[in-house]
Amino acid sequence: MALSKEQIAQRIARELKDGYYVNLGIGIPTLVANYIPEGVHVVLQSENGLLGMGPFPFEGEEDPDLINAGKQTITTVQGSSFFDSAMSFGMIRAGKVDLTVLGAMEVSEKGDIANWKIPGKMVKGMGGAMDLVASAKNIIVAMMHTNPKGESKLLPACHLPLTGVGCVKKVVTDLGVLAITEGGFKLLERAPGVSVQEIQSKTAGKLIVEGAVPEMVY
Amino acid sequence: MALSKEQIAQRIARELKDGYYVNLGIGIPTLVANYIPEGVHVVLQSENGLLGMGPFPFEGEEDPDLINAGKQTITTVQGSSFFDSAMSFGMIRAGKVDLTVLGAMEVSEKGDIANWKIPGKMVKGMGGAMDLVASAKNIIVAMMHTNPKGESKLLPACHLPLTGVGCVKKVVTDLGVLAITEGGFKLLERAPGVSVQEIQSKTAGKLIVEGAVPEMVY
């Protein structure tokens, strides 16, 4: 069975290592914070100027001066710090953030990503996405394997305007976990009960399957 | 009579305008702070990271964490702020400092300045001088008109390695006040009792004398 969005987030959370500084994008990536493994301590960066982002506030405790990059009210954890947007993107650019998780409309087998613009539709802007993908050392994309029309979002090359080139390291979809390798998407894990064949049929880009592909355990 | 160092500083202090942010170099320029005219409020910048430098501390009140760019113990005035060296030179580079006063070994009639290196002698370094002269909007040089050998320090072109090019706006020496103009050093004022002739004889660069040159009043 294909993973739920929560399960995608849960799977990505297993990529977190103790001591990581992590930037989580809007959507599924935000949910990753709910599944940080026991014993793993990570610090969440919000690119509007915060290290040490905590959970959403309890009702009545929200502070309009304290939001995340998705403009949601948030809290801080102990040891947090605030800074301006230049320092925030400075630390991103300098590779100080260990892991970036973000959503995408399309990912290519070369690791290109498109997630900001659909020609003919109103463009809202790239926000910080282009900075993040251009600089992060380790980028994981969280997305559905196919779009609402059932078309693959894992492509030989992106059709949509690019956000970044050759930057994605791994893709976690509702169907599986795939690494971007020199030869294309290498299938690392399947969602429980999802066959390699199904993944193959929904992956337009080059898929590499080596040996038996393990099933995720939830 | 030629001016004393104190008098040179006193004369330069008359150039200060209310609201100015001012950087004073080591030596005679430092003395300028003692002669800030009544009713004129300026803020002194120290390029090691302070706006709002105050006088030297009273004995026993010195703080090793609070020094000026000459490494002297200092104090702060109300409204002061500390910042790092990048911001300090950032504000200098962005032209936020209204006036910079510094010493020199040589000044050319084109406004070039040499004040950091004598070939054959141990070089101590340029410190912040090159940054200051390259960026400051208004640079006044405070120096003796001649060197200890009696040679003019106001030259057609500097002999010593340059600190900056075409940057000096005004020179105040023990003999007079001179503006750098397109044609050369324009004599604006004479020290009390010092003749135009004497200044002419001690100025190797092109000297411009227009009409009667007023004598400074002390």
Add this chain to the structure above:
Amino acid sequence: MNKVVNNADDAVRDISDGAVLMLGGFGLCGIPENCIQALVKKGVKGLTCISNNAGVDDFGIGLMLKSRQVKKMISSYVGENAEFERQLLNGELEVELIPQGTLATRCMAAGYGMPAIFTPAGVGTEVAQGKEIRNFNGKDYLMEYAFDADFAIIKAWKGDTQGNLVFKATARNFNPLMAMAGKITIAEVEELLPAGALDPNEIHTPGIYVHRIFQGSAYEKRIEQLTIRKAHQ
């Protein structure tokens, strides 16, 4: 050295048609509410606004859009604004979208007297079109220019009469960067204090960058996305 002006009207008095403005804030967080209202009241037109976002329909820069005062927006994200969309699709408004880190760093560059900076953001994308690309240590970077704004209009938490500023939490965002970058910088603060009241170690924006300051009033501080958790979650 007293930089205090009476109010927002006084602070924006000489902003005229066609001016290039920087406006601090991220979404509706840390925006100069009082000055925006004064600009709407003043009715100045043809403005170019450099601001990370464009407000919402009835607040923030959205108010200036509604009264058709903005000719061009330079932002990283302009969603959440129907009037913006309408004007853009009708060709009544120009928009230049640039990566958020590039926006921040171009402000900083202006404040630090650096005419241009290098960033990898946008390499290989349409953002790179027409820009100089340069390779350092095997990686491509775009050369991006410092902004050149007539006025920076920002909001701080506390300030003093000499223009020193302190920001609160994520309301800091672009505010200190724009403060450094404006030819004239106008700061509105929630609390205006006498010089000497702020600890010099804790000042985020030294007063040298600020030309006018006033204590704002009636801050709404609207929340764009109120998100809470249940007590028993």
Add this chain to the structure above:
Amino acid sequence: MNKVVNNADDAVRDISDGAVLMLGGFGLCGIPENCIQALVKKGVKGLTCISNNAGVDDFGIGLMLKSRQVKKMISSYVGENAEFERQLLNGELEVELIPQGTLATRCMAAGYGMPAIFTPAGVGTEVAQGKEIRNFNGKDYLMEYAFDADFAIIKAWKGDTQGNLVFKATARNFNPLMAMAGKITIAEVEELLPAGALDPNEIHTPGIYVHRIFQGSAYEKRIEQLTIRKAHQ
């Protein structure tokens, strides 16, 4: 996320011969006294030291010079040091003198992931030799590269177990810039606090930049130029 190490010896344990170090401080103000002593004790050689100054004969980096551990100094001002002069004149020491603002900004550039910056400092002087000159808006600038240092060794006033730092007065100077710039950043602090003890609004260096932190001891904090005024002046 606990970055605390026991002491200076532990903090500098893996600094080996030939390493490139950044050392914070301005003169003797805000220097990492404990780490310098540990480096002298460790006897590591052939170091390149990026630091605004070179200490004095018997303190600061001067101690490392005396024990012949420094191959090259990259500084803006190296006066006040007879041993330095002796080694330099004998050709035992290399020195690269660069303008102070360039030094600071090259540190910042490294911390901000910017491979190069532009500054007018040094245009038309020998500092410009061999460097790319570029004209922006009628003014010439030198292109200067970000530093690439193996370790940044800095001193802060207060710090917490997650590496967040606060500096005091002008002891801030190059410290926060170098903190951002080192591949490995080691911070010694006068007072080490638990995470959460520092106000997040008042942190100068966020912990993300700091890899190791410890509470230093026996700070001498020597004054280089004690200058006082008379009570009746």
